Amino acid sequence: MVASECGERTYLLDLLKEPVLAAQEFFLLAGKALKNIFRRPHYGDDIALQMDAIGVGSLPIVVMIGFFSGAVMALQMSRALSQYGQVGKTGTLVSLTLVRELGPVLTSIMVAGRNSTGMASELGSMKVTEQIDAMRALGTDPIQKLVTPRLIATCVMLPLLTIIADFVGMVGGFIIAKFVLSIESRQYWTSVWRALEWNDVTQGLFKPLVFAVVVSLMGCFYGLRTTGGTQGVGRSTTQAMVMATVLIFVLDLLITQVFVSQGGA
Amino acid sequence: MAEPARIAVLRFENVTVSFDGDVALRDISFAAYEGESRIILGAAGSGKTVLLKTAMGLTKPESGKVFVFGQDISAMPEKRLFDIRGKIGMLFQESALFDSLNIAENVAYPLLNQPSIRCPKAEVLPRVKRTLEFVELGGTLEKFPSELSGGMRRRAAIARAVVTEPPLQMYDSPTAGLDPITAHTIIALLIKERDVSQATTLLVTHRFQDGNLMANFRYNSEQGVLEPARNGAKQKSSTTFMVMKEGRLIFENDQDSIEASKDPYIGKFVKQRV
Numbered sequence: 001m002v003a004s005e006c007g008e009r010t011y012l013l014d015l016l017k018e019p020v021l022a023a024q025e026f027f028l029l030a031g032k033a034l035k036n037i038f039r040r041p042h043y044g045d046d047i048a049l050q051m052d053a054i055g056v057g058s059l060p061i062v063v064m065i066g067f068f069s070g071a072v073m074a075l076q077m078s079r080a081l082s083q084y085g086q087v088g089k090t091g092t093l094v095s096l097t098l099v100r101e102l103g104p105v106l107t108s109i110m111v112a113g114r115n116s117t118g119m120a121s122e123l124g125s126m127k128v129t130e131q132i133d134a135m136r137a138l139g140t141d142p143i144q145k146l147v148t149p150r151l152i153a154t155c156v157m158l159p160l161l162t163i164i165a166d167f168v169g170m171v172g173g174f175i176i177a178k179f180v181l182s183i184e185s186r187q188y189w190t191s192v193w194r195a196l197e198w199n200d201v202t203q204g205l206f207k208p209l210v211f212a213v214v215v216s217l218m219g220c221f222y223g224l225r226t227t228g229g230t231q232g233v234g235r236s237t238t239q240a241m242v243m244a245t246v247l248i249f250v251l252d253l254l255i256t257q258v259f260v261s262q263g264g265a
Numbered sequence: 266m267a268e269p270a271r272i273a274v275l276r277f278e279n280v281t282v283s284f285d286g287d288v289a290l291r292d293i294s295f296a297a298y299e300g301e302s303r304i305i306l307g308a309a310g311s312g313k314t315v316l317l318k319t320a321m322g323l324t325k326p327e328s329g330k331v332f333v334f335g336q337d338i339s340a341m342p343e344k345r346l347f348d349i350r351g352k353i354g355m356l357f358q359e360s361a362l363f364d365s366l367n368i369a370e371n372v373a374y375p376l377l378n379q380p381s382i383r384c385p386k387a388e389v390l391p392r393v394k395r396t397l398e399f400v401e402l403g404g405t406l407e408k409f410p411s412e413l414s415g416g417m418r419r420r421a422a423i424a425r426a427v428v429t430e431p432p433l434q435m436y437d438s439p440t441a442g443l444d445p446i447t448a449h450t451i452i453a454l455l456i457k458e459r460d461v462s463q464a465t466t467l468l469v470t471h472r473f474q475d476g477n478l479m480a481n482f483r484y485n486s487e488q489g490v491l492e493p494a495r496n497g498a499k500q501k502s503s504t505t506f507m508v509m510k511e512g513r514l515i516f517e518n519d520q521d522s523i524e525a526s527k528d529p530y531i532g533k534f535v536k537q538r539v
């Protein structure tokens with residue numbers, strides 16, 4: 001009886017041990033990667049390369065997603081608004097939902113899908129083929145050389161991509177508003193513009209910055225802790241994507257709560 | 266090498282390494298001196314790779330101490346390890362060439378990145394070319410590792426390991442999975458590198474004949490060929506054979522003793538000699 005209870009308890013502890021250790025490892029990596037931003041040597045070429053992969057590479061999909069989500073929002077909102085005879089306010093709602101939520105979250109999820117997974121599989125392959133060890137043996141810190149450039153590049157590109165997605169989304173909403181809902185273009189753009197306050201804009205730019213940290217560090221973290229050959233690379237890639245996506249939603253809720261309680265809304 | 270100052274280039278003192286409770290190295294102690302060659306034999310999983318990685322500070326010992334050039338590296342922070350690693354050349358078992366860089370960039374990597382090397386920019390390319398010619402890969406500068414055969418990759422990785430002319434050189438299974446001709450070429454290269462640079466050499470291998478070549482042949486720099494070491498006895502004494510089994514160092518002595526050994530495990534390595 002006693003023995004089995006003991007066994008159960010240690011079993012539970014073991015279950016907890018793994019995630020706690022992983023979290024600790026993650027924060028260590030995050031700390032080092034952030035500290036390295038202010039340290040030499042800087043690998044400018046790697047930052048440029050990553051900016052190209054993340055920013056330019058993700059542009060087409062971000063434009064597509066932005067456009068269609070703006071258009072869909074305009075259709076949905078107009079239906080709800082028509083009950084109150086307020087179809088003219090469609091632009092306001094499209095603008096608010098895009099800038100506050102859809103732009104940052106959808107863009108970040110897209111970039112997580114493209115780049116967190118890309119980073120996890122690239123770094124994971126390097127780990128299992130001893131290239132990370134070789135890097136250390138040849139005098140470079142893998143965090144400085146691999147993680148920090150990806151962190152910097154994502155933090156620069158994700159807010160920019162979000163701005164593009166927001167704008168393209170508004171254009172998507174505009175096309176629906178003009179051709180389906182027959183709203184005058186001036187009325188639409190005025191309501192879009194008037195809807196936004198500073199609170200919305202800061203929220204809309206702060207979120208992608210935080211998500212950028214999540215997207216890049218999750219990819220690198222799971223990549224660097226890959227074990228078990230090519231199969232392990234596959235596993236890391238999936239884990240990076242899943243964790244990045246979940247964290248984006250959790251942090252989105254927290255940040256939104258902070259901004260809502262700050263007033264505005 | 267008259268009256269050598271016997272500095273221990275590499276010294277293990279009761280080193281134990283384990284991964285999540287699985288012991289990979291058990292209480293290993295040995296010392297390698299300047300100019301010495303060490304041949305490390307052992308079955309798969311016996312801890313040879315872990316031994317080399319521990320000597321470089323890539324893996325930390327759980328207990329015991331590792332001294333490289335007289336400095337205790339077992340508790341050294343990564344930043345300070347870079348200076349020591351600049352003096353060690355390592356060939357990884359899977360070559361570990363960087364996929365994203367071409368061969369010339371791979372070989373130039375330690376020259377450009379090793380903080381203690383500080384090679385002038387203008388000298389990088391000539392040195393890279395010279396080293397690649399040394400391993401007979403003069404025409405592959407622009408190629409990527411994925412475009413080379415396994416044996417060529419191995420040689421490119423050797424070039425990367427020795428381009429900085431490190432005084433301690435470690436090679437992890439340089440002949441594994443290669444045909445006998447290529448394997449012989451590679452060992453000849455290592456002998457050439459050892460005799461030209463007078464470096465301390467650790468060679469991990471499954472093939473006793475690699476060790477036999479290392480122990481009994483030398484590079485004749487005038488004719489550019491391998492020749493039997495003239496004073497065999499002396500040459501032999503600077504080559505030591507080590508045998509690993511399940512994380513333990515079970516044998517450490519010269520070629521005559523290993524050939525005379527009655528241990529069946531050791532005998533299996535010696536007998537495969539053709």
Ligand SMILES: Nc1ncnc2c1ncn2[C@@H]1O[C@H](COP(=O)(O)OP(=O)(O)OP(=O)(O)O)[C@@H](O)[C@H]1O
Pocket residue numbers: 284287288289307308309310311312313314315316358438
């Ligand atoms: N990073 C690691 N994580 C966990 N266990 C490891 C790790 N590296 C090595 N091991 C374990 O340590 C032991 C020794 O491995 P090592 O790679 O040194 O063998 P080896 O002698 O080089 O074998 P081979 O001849 O096949 O290369 C093995 O049991 C292996 O499972």
Ligand SMILES: [Mg+2]
Pocket residue numbers: 313314315358437438
């Ligand atoms: Mg090995």
